[in-house]
Amino acid sequence: MKKSTTGLLLGSALVVGLSGCASSASQSSGMGDSSASDRAWYKHPAVCSVAGGLIGAGIGYGATDSDDEDTGAYVGGTIGAATAALLCAEPNKGPAPVGDSDGDGVPDDKDQCPGTPAGVAVDAVGCPLDSDGDGVPDYQDQCPGTPAGAEVNALGCVEDLVLQDVNFEFDSAKLTMGAESVLTDVASKLRANENVRVRIEGHTDSVGAAQYNKDLSQRRADSVASFLAGQGIAANRMTTIGYGEEQPVASNDTKAGRAENRRVELGEWE
Structure with a gap:
């Protein structure tokens, strides 16, 4: 059997194996929130890269003339390594969702009043409602409905x-x-x-x-x-x-x- 034919057959066999590895890696990453450290060693991008390099080198070596064997092996190995690493890499899961630590319905990255007590009504920026604008939130205000501009005490009242x-x-x-x-x-x-x-x-x-x-x-x-x-x-x-x-x-x-x-x-x- 010719050298080029042998190289191509060997490369094809390795390609099939690598494709299965990459496919398994992709499926496992879609089964939950498992981290890369939970994956089998042969599914790791680094291992896939080595395998891809060998595949590419074999194909390049076997598919070129005898005068260009080294160049073909080098080019094929480089392309194979890069391609394999991409195939086995975990897909981008996107940014982690933003939490709402005080449970007021306003995400933490937009909440200007973090730590609002449970059940307290808040505005669009997560701050407790102050219907009369006296500086004392409604859930603490003993005198709701104070006229605008009136000075109030800590109870939200103008006077006793x-x-x-x-x-x-x-x-x-x-x-x-x-x-x-x-x-x-x-x-x-x-x-x-x-x-x-x-x-x-x-x-x-x-x-x-x-x-x-x-x-x-x-x-x-x-x-x-x-x-x-x-x-x-x-x-x-x-x-x-x-x-x-x-x-x-x-x-x-x-x-x-x-x-x-x-x-x-x-x-x-x-």
Whole structure:
């Protein structure tokens, strides 16, 4: 058998083997996220390159005249090595997907407020919503709807907040069920705004003895603080004071005025 024929037959056999190797490598890379280190040694691009070089050299040697055998082997080996390495190389999987570490729906590479607490509504750049633009996010704001441009405290309020519907049983410091519902929401926002401390004030109307009213207002303020503590607000974040009838906000001469004066206020404790 002629030398050229022998070289071609040998090269063809090696080509078939190499093609199978490359095909197996491609299939294995498509079966999951296996890294190149998990592949069989004979599927590695370096091994394929050596095999391809031998194939190309054999073909080049066998397919050329005797005067050009060395050149043919060199050229064939170079082309074969490069081609084989490409065949066995893993396909480009593209860039890794961007994560969303705080789970707010905004990818980390676009999130300007990373670490947003779970369940908090955010805007397009991943920052908590602040509907009234007062600088206190909605999930921490005890006074939503503050007028534009108004200066607010750490609670999001322009002044002390009157806790509407925080009422007590008659002549008692026991909270009504409706009051507990209101205070549960207050506590939720205080938990989210953990760096703020609060002042809880109790007030009464002028019916009854002044000292009795002062004591009652103190017990009511303490009752509110106790409920908030039960909702996870640390005691050292709260202070209470009972003013009794000393600071009316309306006239005590009318039923409506006296109702306004019986109140609990929440303010920032600096």
